[in-house]
Amino acid sequence: xxxxxxxxxxxxxxxxxxxxxxxxxxxxxxxxxxxxxxxxxxxxxxxxxxxxxxxxxxxxxxxxxxxxxxxxxxxxxxxxx
Amino acid sequence: xxxxxxxxxxxxxxxxxxxxxxxxxxxxxxxxxxxxxxxxxxxxxxxxxxxxxxxxxxxxxxxxxxxxxxxxxxxxxxxxxxxxxxxxxxxxxxxxxxxxxxxxxxxxxxxxxxxxxxxxxxxxxxxxxxxxxxxxxxxxxxxxxxxxxxxxxxxxxxxxxxxxxxxxxxxxxxxxxxxxxxxxxxxxxxxxxxxxxxxxxxxxxxxxxxxxxxxxxxxxxxxxxxxxxxxxxxxxxxxxxxxxxxxxxxxxxxx
Numbered sequence: 001x002x003x004x005x006x007x008x009x010x011x012x013x014x015x016x017x018x019x020x021x022x023x024x025x026x027x028x029x030x031x032x033x034x035x036x037x038x039x040x041x042x043x044x045x046x047x048x049x050x051x052x053x054x055x056x057x058x059x060x061x062x063x064x065x066x067x068x069x070x071x072x073x074x075x076x077x078x079x080x081x
Numbered sequence: 082x083x084x085x086x087x088x089x090x091x092x093x094x095x096x097x098x099x100x101x102x103x104x105x106x107x108x109x110x111x112x113x114x115x116x117x118x119x120x121x122x123x124x125x126x127x128x129x130x131x132x133x134x135x136x137x138x139x140x141x142x143x144x145x146x147x148x149x150x151x152x153x154x155x156x157x158x159x160x161x162x163x164x165x166x167x168x169x170x171x172x173x174x175x176x177x178x179x180x181x182x183x184x185x186x187x188x189x190x191x192x193x194x195x196x197x198x199x200x201x202x203x204x205x206x207x208x209x210x211x212x213x214x215x216x217x218x219x220x221x222x223x224x225x226x227x228x229x230x231x232x233x234x235x236x237x238x239x240x241x242x243x244x245x246x247x248x249x250x251x252x253x254x255x256x257x258x259x260x261x262x263x264x265x266x267x268x269x270x271x272x273x274x275x276x277x278x279x280x281x282x283x284x285x286x287x288x289x290x291x292x293x294x295x296x297x298x299x300x301x302x303x304x305x306x307x308x309x310x311x312x313x314x315x316x317x318x319x320x321x322x323x324x325x326x327x328x329x330x331x332x333x334x335x336x
Contacts, residue, residue: 058210
């Protein structure tokens, strides 16, 4: 899958799970909006795992604390942006 | 009860420790309700495979054996992850695998207690953490942990087995709260001594010395089917308002 479609899928996961607008993504961090709480986090991870067909390590799930950090972490799973 | 109808949309279950005893009765019972099943056992076993092939044909469901040692975390993760990556979505998880132990604390090696916890508690956490992922995606699921009355009553001789089951019960209650937002129910069944091969083991004999049948109004051991019937009930949508519960299936045992 190319970088462009990966980015689209990545963004859509956030947009669908948290019901937010694309322009809010760049600065989005864990617990910066009410919906990105621990329950929302598991829904986000679930959407990303399903979307990219990966299984994230627990350390990565815990370290995934922002939209930007998530992109870095997904590189480990060969998801390039 | 319309059990079969409730499960007719082919729910998929993962059952650990299903090659004999309560575990096998659980797969038989779930198969009879129309569930497809991933049936875990520690070692490849041709008798087990023949038995599940029979169940599969008899009830017209798919039952696939999965082999790994629960003490081997790497293999456990590999096997379950590969199921999830192949888009298997689980509706039901039954953590039924376990090892028994009876002995006074002052006569039990700490390494023995660690081993019992590795199998009865930590491996159950590993399995649950992975399988929960697919349930979270589907926003539904039922997790049933097979504990023991030994994990509630906690008498002498229960420093390893009983405490590991007590940990399972405590964990299940916590998980029931964490999973409620995701539509996943978590319940525990606490059987008393059940008529299985495990109940005839040397370890169980020590356990029996603390669990006398004369304290049981029904005056007998439980049958595996009497446990698996409750598993099927908790697996079904019929029990949709039950979560965070510990159900004793013990013939009225009170100590």
